[in-house]
Amino acid sequence: MFDATVIEKARAEGAIIIGKTSQDAFGFGTFSTNVGLGFEIPKNPHDIKRACGGSSGGSAGFAALTKQTHASIGQSTGGSIACPASFCGVAGITPTYGRVSRFGLIDYANSLDKIGSIGKTVGDAALLLEVISGHDANDSTSLKQEKEEFSKLVPEKLKIGIVKELFENCDAHVKKECLKAVDSLGMKTEEISLPLNSKYGISAYYLISTAEASTNLARYCGMRYGLHEKLEGSFDEYFSKVRSNGFGEEAKRRILLGTFARMAGFRDAYYLRAMKARTALIKEFKKAFSRVDVLANPTMPLVAPTFEAIFKLSPLQQYAMDLCTVPANLAGMPHASIPVGKHENMPVGLMLTADHMGEGKMVQASLAVEALK
Amino acid sequence: MEKDGVVIGLECHIQLNTESKLFCGCPTAAEEPNSSCCPICLGHPGSKPVLNAKALDYALKVALALNCEVNKEFFFSRKTYFYPDMSKNFQISQYEIPVGLKGHLVLSTGKKIGITRVHLEEDPAALVHEAGMGASNFSLVDYNRSGIPLVEVVTDPDFASPEEAQDFLDQLTTILSYLKVYSPLTGTLKADCNVSVYGNSRVEVKNVTGKKAVGKALEFEVARQKRLLLDEREIVRETRSFDEKTMTTRSTRGKETEADYGYIFEPDLTAIQLSSGEIEEMKAKMPELHAAKSKRFMKEFSLDEYTANVLARNFNLGLLFEEISKSVDAKAAAKFLTRELMAVVNRSELDLDSLDLDSGEIGLLLEMLLSGKITEKVAKDAVVAYLAKGVKPTRFVEGRGLSKDLGEKEIEKAVEKVLSENKKAVADLKMGNEKSLNFLVGQVMRLTKAKAEPRAVQKIIAEKIRK
Ligand SMILES: [Zn+2]
Numbered sequence: 001m002f003d004a005t006v007i008e009k010a011r012a013e014g015a016i017i018i019g020k021t022s023q024d025a026f027g028f029g030t031f032s033t034n035v036g037l038g039f040e041i042p043k044n045p046h047d048i049k050r051a052c053g054g055s056s057g058g059s060a061g062f063a064a065l066t067k068q069t070h071a072s073i074g075q076s077t078g079g080s081i082a083c084p085a086s087f088c089g090v091a092g093i094t095p096t097y098g099r100v101s102r103f104g105l106i107d108y109a110n111s112l113d114k115i116g117s118i119g120k121t122v123g124d125a126a127l128l129l130e131v132i133s134g135h136d137a138n139d140s141t142s143l144k145q146e147k148e149e150f151s152k153l154v155p156e157k158l159k160i161g162i163v164k165e166l167f168e169n170c171d172a173h174v175k176k177e178c179l180k181a182v183d184s185l186g187m188k189t190e191e192i193s194l195p196l197n198s199k200y201g202i203s204a205y206y207l208i209s210t211a212e213a214s215t216n217l218a219r220y221c222g223m224r225y226g227l228h229e230k231l232e233g234s235f236d237e238y239f240s241k242v243r244s245n246g247f248g249e250e251a252k253r254r255i256l257l258g259t260f261a262r263m264a265g266f267r268d269a270y271y272l273r274a275m276k277a278r279t280a281l282i283k284e285f286k287k288a289f290s291r292v293d294v295l296a297n298p299t300m301p302l303v304a305p306t307f308e309a310i311f312k313l314s315p316l317q318q319y320a321m322d323l324c325t326v327p328a329n330l331a332g333m334p335h336a337s338i339p340v341g342k343h344e345n346m347p348v349g350l351m352l353t354a355d356h357m358g359e360g361k362m363v364q365a366s367l368a369v370e371a372l373k
Numbered sequence: 374m375e376k377d378g379v380v381i382g383l384e385c386h387i388q389l390n391t392e393s394k395l396f397c398g399c400p401t402a403a404e405e406p407n408s409s410c411c412p413i414c415l416g417h418p419g420s421k422p423v424l425n426a427k428a429l430d431y432a433l434k435v436a437l438a439l440n441c442e443v444n445k446e447f448f449f450s451r452k453t454y455f456y457p458d459m460s461k462n463f464q465i466s467q468y469e470i471p472v473g474l475k476g477h478l479v480l481s482t483g484k485k486i487g488i489t490r491v492h493l494e495e496d497p498a499a500l501v502h503e504a505g506m507g508a509s510n511f512s513l514v515d516y517n518r519s520g521i522p523l524v525e526v527v528t529d530p531d532f533a534s535p536e537e538a539q540d541f542l543d544q545l546t547t548i549l550s551y552l553k554v555y556s557p558l559t560g561t562l563k564a565d566c567n568v569s570v571y572g573n574s575r576v577e578v579k580n581v582t583g584k585k586a587v588g589k590a591l592e593f594e595v596a597r598q599k600r601l602l603l604d605e606r607e608i609v610r611e612t613r614s615f616d617e618k619t620m621t622t623r624s625t626r627g628k629e630t631e632a633d634y635g636y637i638f639e640p641d642l643t644a645i646q647l648s649s650g651e652i653e654e655m656k657a658k659m660p661e662l663h664a665a666k667s668k669r670f671m672k673e674f675s676l677d678e679y680t681a682n683v684l685a686r687n688f689n690l691g692l693l694f695e696e697i698s699k700s701v702d703a704k705a706a707a708k709f710l711t712r713e714l715m716a717v718v719n720r721s722e723l724d725l726d727s728l729d730l731d732s733g734e735i736g737l738l739l740e741m742l743l744s745g746k747i748t749e750k751v752a753k754d755a756v757v758a759y760l761a762k763g764v765k766p767t768r769f770v771e772g773r774g775l776s777k778d779l780g781e782k783e784i785e786k787a788v789e790k791v792l793s794e795n796k797k798a799v800a801d802l803k804m805g806n807e808k809s810l811n812f813l814v815g816q817v818m819r820l821t822k823a824k825a826e827p828r829a830v831q832k833i834i835a836e837k838i839r840k
Contacts, residue, residue, distance in 0.1 A: 002412055004419060104419040110640035139421050140642050211637050215453045218462035219416050235457050262453075262635040271637060 004104020006132040021058025027108035032057025034250040050304040053084035060084030071128040072118040077108045079325025081116045082337035086349025087304035089339040091125045092118045097332030098143035101136030107216040109209035122366045126150035155368035159188045161292030165198035166324045170301040177341035177348040178298045197327035205326045207274035210258030282331045289355040294365040299337040299349035328353040338369045378571035382530035388560035394520035396422030406515040414520035416460030428522035431554040432493040436473025449639035458497040466494035468636040487529030496521040535591035542584045550688045570598045574610035581615045590615040674703040683711045696732030738766035791816040
């Protein structure tokens with residue numbers, strides 16, 4: 001047994017770990033409704049008939065609920081910090097891929113997984129991010145970096161890019177609240193188009209993330225990890241039995257999808273093509289950041305839906321919910337979700353994205369948005 | 374196609390002799406089962422691999438020694454399949470761009486064997502069947518082996534006979550020993566052997582352990598396939614295993630299509646980037662390999678090709694020769710090592726790499742022999758005692774009172790005494806009476822209790838008389 005680097009770092013700064021919260025098992029979900037065996041689905045503190053969002057739903061829900069000083073750790077592969085932060089009305093920060101060590105994180109999709117922070121305020125989230133950031137020799141993908149004091153930043157005037165396509169498929173009220181917030185900032189703005197990201201982001205993301213996830217989940221076969229069942233039959237039969245009984249429906253769906261995407265005959269058309277698309281999508285982002293400091297769009301296309309509505313969604317409709325958060329996650333760009341208003345008495349989140357290692361600007365813009373209240 | 378119609382290709386997996394494993398700090402050497410493992414090599418959820426730079430360096434050396442093209446950027450891949458010896462159910466290996474591509478190795482016949490690729494990967498854990506594979510109804514897993522670095526060398530299907538494949542393995546292990554990246558005693562060599570005859574279906578004999586076994590497996594497989602053809606039966610494309618007890622191969626799973634490992638890029642590791650300067654620097658630092666060393670021995674010490682090859686073929690023997698030839702005549706040293714020493718090694722089936730031979734000791738022994746202080750028989754016995762029981766040659770010679778070495782001064786003293794006491798014989802000798810010389814030598818031998826070397830005594834007497 002060992003502690004994750006982020007836990008060690010937080011403890012070293014005097015943090016008190018009070019517990020773990022429910023989430024979508026393995027990070028597979030947008031509403032924290034795919035919780036694993038023995039866990040409860042977290043309910044939105046603003047309306048318990050609604051979801052917290054996911055996959056780090058418990059982290060955001062508890063940050064919104066508690067009266068104590070609190071910051072939560074969350075993990076985002078395709079939007080799992082921003083989404084619940086938006087639904088629960090708290091500040092959620094997802095850093096640049098590699099800024100925070102993943103050592104100790106149970107992998108969903110290693111090339112996309114980012115540990116970040118959630119707080120009642122931008123300042124709280126920024127402070128926790130500051131504490132957990134840093135190069136770690138135990139994680140080969142962690143980046144060499146200077147220590148940055150995000151908690152000491154103040155609002156700054158920056159140039160904001162309004163991402164055209166990511167406003168298009170949103171609920172009209174959500175769109176209105178977000179645009180209103182950006183307007184109120186009184187900063188220079190420019191409309192930015194990300195056609196490739198909005199067209200291919202979701203497909204590329206789900207192919208890459210499930211391909212990686214299907215290999216990560218292979219170890220939960222009953223040999224060393226996963227359930228233990230009565231030992232019977234060949235090892236193939238035993239492993240299949242353990243995996244059939246242990247994995248939930250969403251995990252099975254993603255294992256099947258990911259395994260298919262990387263198998264001979266399909267690998268070129270799906271996995272490899274998605275990896276190439278990812279490079280193109282990063283380029284598109286980089287071009288945008290040559291014009292503006294921070295990009296703005298709604299975090300989620302709607303406010304937190306009711307559980308009743310969620311259970312009627314098809315998997316594809318659920319995946320489509322991640323339209324706005326997926327591009328920045330796929331490109332490894334730092335982004336934050338800040339509460340900007342309400343619709344149906346539920347919080348609306350504005351997402352602010354900066355270039356790689358641009359957390360500083362992202363926090364400055366987030367503080368400015370927060371100050372609007 | 375060669376005249377026998379035999380086509381063989383090999384995929385060799387060789388354990389590199391790094392101190393720690395490929396992706397964690399666990400020692401590669403361990404006594405107790407499951408005593409050298411950690412969250413990384415056990416595949417704990419949350420653990421992450423960190424590449425052992427030494428292992429990478431070793432693999433690069435192998436690639437360069439096999440004349441491969443080394444890419445400036447390469448990466449690791451995940452090879453996913455389910456098997457109880459793999460804690461993660463995927464192996465971190467290389468797929469699209471390995472450490473090295475398109476190399477070659479020259480056999481002792483001069484034939485060039487193409488190297489398809491050289492890559493680096495982790496060894497899975499070891500499955501232990503205490504009562505033997507067939508009789509056990511359970512398996513034990515030893516994770517000490519999990520994560521040990523392996524270099525995989527894949528050849529083109531260029532071998533026309535089992536002998537050529539055997540020669541290749543000999544050359545390959547010699548190169549690896551020269552590079553100091555492989556320990557033949559502790560490191561395992563395994564090969565997957567692809568065999569076809571007269572253009573018929575290819576059969577793969579998987580997981581053959583050890584050089585000798587590979588030769589035997591190939592011999593059996595070639596003979597089996599040819600016999601099938603004689604009987605006008607079909608050769609089935611299949612995977613077979615080799616049974617070392619019966620020296621036969623047997624079908625494992627019948628017909629098999631290409632396994633599908635669903636490779637993805639290993640997302641926990643970053644790509645490795647080398648500048649052309651770094652690659653050139655590595656090339657410049659490559660040690661002299663056996664072929665070059667053999668040629669140098671022939672030139673530098675005027676050795677014949679056979680002797681030079683024998684000496685260069687084993688890294689330690691070559692080293693021993695070079696050390697000894699600093700103080701002893703090189704040709705005599707070469708002869709002694711390739712004949713006397715190798716005779717004992719071969720007769721007792723010793724492994725030269727496991728022997729810790731002191732060049733100083735062997736050099737002294739050889740000097741004693743050459744100066745006539747000991748007989749050939751004694752020298753041979755001393756070699757046997759040294760190699761088999763570790764008795765140092767100098768001790769062996771002394772311990773048996775066989776050393777005739779009294780030291781020149783003591784011999785001189787004895788000679789002077791004998792000469793002064795035998796004036797007549799001295800006078801006769803001066804007149805040219807050879808018998809008198811023998812008499813005088815005999816007297817010195819008696820006086821020194823036969824501990825002087827007769828030829829040395831003769832020489833000293835001759836010098837004294839001439840004065
Ligand atoms: Zn280990």
